[in-house]
Amino acid sequence: MESFDLVVLGSGPGGYVCAIRAAQLGLKTALIEKDDTLGGTCLNVGCIPSKAMLESSELVHAANAEFAKHGITVGQLSFDLTKMLERKRGIVKQLTDGIGMLMKKNEITLFRGRGVLRGAGKVGVTSESGISEVQAKAICLAMGSVPVELPFMKFDGRFIVSSTEALGFESVPKRFVVVGAGAVGLELGSVWNRLGAEVTVVEMLPNVTPFADVAAAKMLQRVLKSQGLSFRFGAKVTGAEVTGNEVRVTLQNQDNKAEEIVCDRVLVSVGRKACIDTAELDVVGVAVKNGKVVIDDHFQTNVPGIYAIGDLVRGPMLAHKASEEAVAVAEILAGKPGHVNYNAIPNVVYTNPELAQVGITEEQAKEIGVPYKVGKYFYKSNGRAKSLGAEDGFVKIIAHSETDRLLGAHIIGARASELIGELVVGMEFQAAAEDIARTTHAHPSLGEIIKEAALAVDKMAIHG
Numbered sequence: 001m002e003s004f005d006l007v008v009l010g011s012g013p014g015g016y017v018c019a020i021r022a023a024q025l026g027l028k029t030a031l032i033e034k035d036d037t038l039g040g041t042c043l044n045v046g047c048i049p050s051k052a053m054l055e056s057s058e059l060v061h062a063a064n065a066e067f068a069k070h071g072i073t074v075g076q077l078s079f080d081l082t083k084m085l086e087r088k089r090g091i092v093k094q095l096t097d098g099i100g101m102l103m104k105k106n107e108i109t110l111f112r113g114r115g116v117l118r119g120a121g122k123v124g125v126t127s128e129s130g131i132s133e134v135q136a137k138a139i140c141l142a143m144g145s146v147p148v149e150l151p152f153m154k155f156d157g158r159f160i161v162s163s164t165e166a167l168g169f170e171s172v173p174k175r176f177v178v179v180g181a182g183a184v185g186l187e188l189g190s191v192w193n194r195l196g197a198e199v200t201v202v203e204m205l206p207n208v209t210p211f212a213d214v215a216a217a218k219m220l221q222r223v224l225k226s227q228g229l230s231f232r233f234g235a236k237v238t239g240a241e242v243t244g245n246e247v248r249v250t251l252q253n254q255d256n257k258a259e260e261i262v263c264d265r266v267l268v269s270v271g272r273k274a275c276i277d278t279a280e281l282d283v284v285g286v287a288v289k290n291g292k293v294v295i296d297d298h299f300q301t302n303v304p305g306i307y308a309i310g311d312l313v314r315g316p317m318l319a320h321k322a323s324e325e326a327v328a329v330a331e332i333l334a335g336k337p338g339h340v341n342y343n344a345i346p347n348v349v350y351t352n353p354e355l356a357q358v359g360i361t362e363e364q365a366k367e368i369g370v371p372y373k374v375g376k377y378f379y380k381s382n383g384r385a386k387s388l389g390a391e392d393g394f395v396k397i398i399a400h401s402e403t404d405r406l407l408g409a410h411i412i413g414a415r416a417s418e419l420i421g422e423l424v425v426g427m428e429f430q431a432a433a434e435d436i437a438r439t440t441h442a443h444p445s446l447g448e449i450i451k452e453a454a455l456a457v458d459k460m461a462i463h464g
């Protein structure tokens with residue numbers, strides 16, 4: 001039986017990164033993946049294909065709504081959805097093939113099949129050709145997550161779908177209902193809205209993106225509404241019935257009255273659940289609580305030598321969080337101090353405008369009773385934002401009122417996903433708001449909005 005220092009189950013941004021870092025550190029490493037392609041949810045049906053479709057649909061929107069403002073005439077606009085989907089698939093293929101190349105480059109042994117726990121230090125690989133077994137000094141579970149299905153509206157892959165199918169409708173649905181106003185629902189709702197669908201988002205809570213700064217979430221809601229998305233807040237879906245080519249979605253609205261929305265497709269995006277049932281965890285008794293694998297502060301499960309990371313464990317379900325945990329596990333196994341700073345994990349919604357945040361919200365600061373001050377600056381006051389035609393948005397910085405240390409930052413606006421990086425670095429380095437405020441930012445740039453917001457923390461904004 002072949003023996004490895006580390007066997008990783010799952011090739012998402014958790015698993016493949018863990019394997020690469022372990023191999024770099026000299027550990028003999030194997031990776032097991034049950035799907036045909038590497039890269040997990042993120043590369044195949046998550047982060048990457050969604051951003052490809054967001055970009056294509058954004059260009060359609062720009063040509064429709066923005067070009068004329070620049071004096072550009074395009075005549076009758078049309079788009080080829082098949083080509084758009086091909087482009088998306090091409091990007092996914094390049095990246096997933098790239099993971100295969102990285103496995104070879106780092107001399108990681110790749111097993112195709114489902115990894116299952118077989119006993120102390122033993123992992124089985126089950127595939128069509130049978131079962132093989134490998135020996136592992138350490139095991140890292142990185143089996144990720146799958147979409148949550150509502151028991152009263154089961155996925156049928158065609159009319160009632162998860163994000164996987166909603167990334168690749170072969171024609172634009174005329175009427176599209178999205179259940180859940182989190183990142184995935186808003187991103188995919190935006191894609192199909194920009195391509196011409198009538199989109200209704202049904203959300204149980206009173207706002208979009210419940211994890212976000214309330215003012216930022218409200219602004220996002222307002223702008224998305226102006227783009228044509230309609231919202232039903234405080235509404236609970238109760239069922240869906242497919243008749244012919246239509247879906248009748250029933251819901252209990254905010255006045256507790258039953259309502260029906262007829263549509264062509266419905267996306268259920270109410271969250272994801274950890275894949276705790278693919279690897280026979282009970283064979284060795286890996287503990288699971290509230291649907292997630294339980295780990296200690298060093299990512300180890302209750303079974304010595306078995307670690308777990310990514311969507312499978314506590315914390316936000318984000319690709320970069322999975323990758324940071326992956327590196328930490330590999331480094332711990334190599335005798336280094338692996339660590340993840342959970343206070344500095346950015347979270348982004350790639351709508352237009354984008355919403356990005358790191359650290360605590362103002363609401364959380366109040367709740368935990370930390371003394372804080374706020375600096376805010378608006379995109380509309382920034383020259384670069386004006387020239388981009390991107391005046392919706394603001395940067396809000398929350399700093400400790402005594403130490404001035406950054407506690408959180410919230411950006412809604414163009415390129416927030418890129419801008420947040422500066423504030424994440426600031427938080428990693430335990431920067432004060434004044435450190436950001438006194439740093440020279442290129443002019444004209446959106447970065448100046450961050451500088452002005454940091455200056456505003458101590459009422460020093462120059463253009464505010």
Ligand SMILES: Cc1cc2nc3c(=O)[nH]c(=O)nc-3n(C[C@H](O)[C@H](O)[C@H](O)COP(=O)(O)OP(=O)(O)OC[C@H]3O[C@@H](n4cnc5c(N)ncnc54)[C@H](O)[C@@H]3O)c2cc1C
Nearest residue numbers: 010012014034040041042046047115144310311317318319
């Ligand atoms: C539409 C959508 C958009 C998203 N956008 C973003 C975004 O913009 N930014 C972001 O940070 N996150 C985003 N996410 C979330 C992100 O994709 C996940 O957080 C991330 O992929 C989790 O990584 P992971 O390695 O833990 O698991 P996964 O990526 O889910 O990978 C797990 C892998 O394990 C394999 N597997 C499962 N069981 C076994 C087994 N027993 N043996 C072998 N293999 C197994 C699976 O086939 C899969 O390949 C998005 C998700 C979706 C659905």
